[in-house]
Amino acid sequence: MxxxxxxxxxxxxxxxxxxxxxxxxxxxxxxxxxxxxxxxxxxxxxxxxxxxxxxxxxxxxxxxxxxxxxxxxxxxxxxxxxxxxxxxxxxxxxxxxxxxxxxxxxxxxxxxxxxxxxxxxxxxxxxxxxxxxxxxxxxxxxxGGGSGQQDANGQSHNREGGAPNYIACFVAVICILALFLPTHCEPSSSTSLLQDYPWLHLSLHQKLVFAYVLGLVTLAILRT
Known part of the structure; x- marks a missing residue:
């Protein structure tokens, strides 16, 4: 052929x-x-x-x-x-x-x-x-297991189930913590301990990246 x-x-x-x-x-x-x-x-x-x-x-x-x-x-x-x-x-x-x-x-x-x-x-x-x-x-x-498969009711699914993705869970926790950190544009309190650690202040662009990664790993966790 x-x-x-x-x-x-x-x-x-x-x-x-x-x-x-x-x-x-x-x-x-x-x-x-x-x-x-x-x-x-x-x-x-x-x-x-x-x-x-x-x-x-x-x-x-x-x-x-x-x-x-x-x-x-x-x-x-x-x-x-x-x-x-x-x-x-x-x-x-x-x-x-x-x-x-x-x-x-x-x-x-x-x-x-x-x-x-x-x-x-x-x-x-x-x-x-x-x-x-x-x-x-x-x-x-x-x-063995790929997209496009369907079960007996005609619904798509993966043929083989998997164990929880612990790496994805860990990444999701990191992303959530990052989203709770203050941004550069937010006024911080004078008594805040974060003033001593300016590297913990994230930019808006960085937070958007963490939010995007959180969405991806959430889909990976739900699939498994």
Whole structure:
């Protein structure tokens, strides 16, 4: 595969990485009527994706189109909205296509099957699926947790939670203390001890910098 002379990213098709490769719904287990499919983009460039189905009346796909940044992944939610005895053991097909961002040039596609089973799922099958997902994350470690992911309710989130960022907390405390220090333009009391330490008087520009840094570290703390 080589770069296109017309400005395209790639010539030809690229592999499409999706997990799982088969979606299993179970008639008697309502928790399985909503499944999450992860689309990986291990490449260094951004792509757009589109999800199509041969029987769209039976399924509801949350955000069937979107963008995946380079070396990131996105979760899409597929709901089975026509669960009945008549549809048991029927197989449908979803096609996931990747396109070069900003164009309609097809980069690659992959088909996954959707099957409605009778009864309840085997508990071991869920644990096996988790192992396969972790194994795929090991192949693409940079896709472990990034922006653009969505949970089962379609809300963005990071896949992996982290411990509190103690460095960010320390920086936030320093910024807060700095904002409480007097500024050069404020008249100070003659009895103030700060008169003996003029270097503790900050300029307005310095306080604006501390306020900006405080906003950044606050976002970092809230994310973790």
């Amino acid at each position: 080589s770069s296109s002379g017309s400005g395209g990213i790639l010539d030809g098709k690229i592999p499409v990485f999706v997990f799982p490769v088969q979606i299993d719904f179970y008639l008697e287990d309502q928790t399985t009527h909503k499944r999450v499919v992860t689309i990986y983009n291990p490449y260094e460039f951004d792509v757009t994706f589109k999800v199509l189905c041969n029987n769209p009346k039976k399924y509801a796909v949350v955000e069937p189109e979107g963008k995946i940044c380079g070396q990131k992944c996105v979760d899409i939610v597929i709901r089975h909205v026509a669960v009945s005895l008549q549809t048991v053991d029927t197989t449908d097909k979803f096609r996931i296509s990747l396109f070069e961002e900003g164009t309609n040039d097809l980069l690659g596609k992959k088909d996954i099957l959707a099957i409605l089973h009778a009864g309840n799922p085997d508990p071991q099958s869920n644990s096996l699926g988790d192992k396969q997902r972790k194994a795929l994350g090991g192949v693409f470690p940079s896709l």
